[in-house]
Amino acid sequence: MIDLKNKVTLITGGSRGIGAACVEYFTKANSQVAFTFVRSQNRADELVKKFGKNTKVKAYKVDMQSEKEINSCVEKVIQEFGKIDILVHNAGIWNDGTLEKMTLEHWDELLRINLTSNFLFVKSVVPYMKKNNFGRIINISSTAGQRGEAFHSHYAASKGGIISFTKSLAVELAPYNITVNSVAPGWVDTEMNNGVFADKSYKEEVRKGIPVGRIASAEDIAGPILFLASDLARHINGEILNVNGGSVLCG
Secondary structure, three states: OOOOOOOEEEEEOOOOHHHHHHHHHHHHOOOEEEEEEOOOHHHHHHHHHHHOOOOOEEEEEOOOOOHHHHHHHHHHHHHHHOOOOEEEEOOOOOOOEOOOOOOHHHHHHHHHHHHHHHHHHHHHHHHHHHHHOOEEEEEEOOOHHHHOOOOEHHHHHHHHHHHHHHHHHHHHHHHHOEEEEEEEEOOEOOHHHHHHHOOHHHHHHHHHOOOOOOOEOHHHHHHHHHHHHOHHHOOOOOOEEEEOOOOOOOO
8 A cells, every 4th residue: 555656765774673674665665765874785785686676776885973975975866866755864873871981972972873963864855855845754763762761861862852853843844745753663673782682581571561572673663664654644744653562651
């Protein structure tokens, strides 16, 4: 039922985890897909080869802390695809950061990668969306941005910023037929969490704390993202869609 034929989607952080699942789902929905990666050239090439058989798929190496590279990426996508209809901003990092041990450098790095890159990609893409009087922007936040996250305050702050950024832009861009929404995952079983889930007893504790009885897969998050990009969600704007199996019940 979801068909994104003739649509061009830009997915940040598309070489692994939720981003890679989005590359799969959006190509299967017939969208042309451009996606960014930082280090995983081989993995990016594999995704292009695997999902680029029936639609155009291309990978771009981008430093998420570089305004120049972000703007250059968007310009290249416009040149090579002709437009950008959908932006899925998924790129981000997660690491420890207790308040007393956290340095300003550590704080700044995570905020630049998680939050500032969101601002830069959206700012770069929006003029083209306005020109075409159409756009769908889906920012990936987190339950941590809604309730906070002890020992990860920098991460929670970045995701809370994405949530407020999303709501602000939803009103600002609506007159141009651009909707802005966010998907807020809880725990997801991806490579980013391999370190913490190496403790099997803790992973089981996390699983038991989720009412539906399992930890989300990357595909569990990609599905709702695809929905928000489709015409089925054309009247949804400024929404924070929680995808956490009922573990965090917040609006």
